[in-house]
Amino acid sequence: MQKGTINLGIMERVIFGQPSATALVEEVDRIGAKNVFLLVGGTLNKETDEVKKIVKALGHRFCGVHDRMPAHSPRDAVVECANLARSCNTDLLVTFGGGSVTDGGKAVTICLEHNILDVDGLEPFRTVVNEKGNRRFPEYEAPTVRQIAIPTTLSGGEFNARAGITDSRLKLKQSFVHRGIMPISVILDGAITRHTPEWLFLSTGIRAVDHAVETYLSLDANDYWDGAALHSLKLLHEGLTRVKQDADDLEARQKCLMGAWLSMTGIVSGCRLGASHAIGHILGGTANVPHGYTSCVMLPHVLAWNRSVNGERQHSLSMALGQPDVLAAKLIASLVEELGMPQKLGDVGVTQSQFVDLAKNCMLDDWTFSNPRMIRTPEQVIEILELAS
Structure with a gap:
């Protein structure tokens, strides 16, 4: 008989199928925020009018904007954004963009709550993994400035109480985990994703596929997560192939967003994932590979490497x-x-010359140790990297 615990987050609402500006104003009214700060994607701000629509809709409640969050959410950009938001007396943060903007926003709320003014100030708040894969989660006060997330990609991080933040000095992406950094609301608007570059939308769609696959194959798998993961896979497969054929298929884009949401069901409630995600984290922080591309190049090869221990489960996929x-x-x-x-x-x-460093850094990621086929040495990680080379 299955045993386990499902951890429920503190997100209050997910709004889908409505124009993002309209839905946002309704949420701001519900929450009662007076000073709303925007953290947005740079391209989205400079090359579309979507941010202007939101600023206009917010009216006098808009207090500032930051649009300089690079890929993989480096600490220095997080602190820069937090310092600007603090100067505006922000009482609500809205993130509008891809996964780096979303994760960066979570870390911004930590900085606001704990008056973090420089990159070293974030150090006590990160999750630490020892050589046995055991994690230490720092305990601290949850942010009082909450976040509303409007995603334009399919990475799904807006549903998670975990942020991947890069220490640029170490070229290492590190995890910040606290139930209090989960956004209060998420707005899923397929229409705004039309501005997302095709490569970014589709590759982060494979990232969501990765979420679903590694959830279904997790050491912690259960009937609740299984159903969500398998239906997510169906929605994403249909939606992604349709968007590839017709970029203006907004129904397909909405299916992708819903599939990405479903793909996070296990992750946000305590599911441990495996090597595709662990290696992906390191490829991002150490080798600067975009979020979605990490899953494109790793997931099939991790499946092949793991097949000896979960081939029957993979058949369901x-x-x-x-x-x-x-x-x-x-x-x-x-x-x-x-x-x-x-x-x-x-x-x-x-290149292969990077494999040793990548494998060494993978041993600092907690999900390396929860891969279905046991990984305990860098050499095993290199085996997977060689399959993908």
């Missing part, structure tokens, strides 16, 4: 993808190819 007689690793690889995404580490600029 093949069934969800509509081809039960084809290995899941091949089906995911075919989807990546169909979407025109990179398939090998070399395609994203990672």
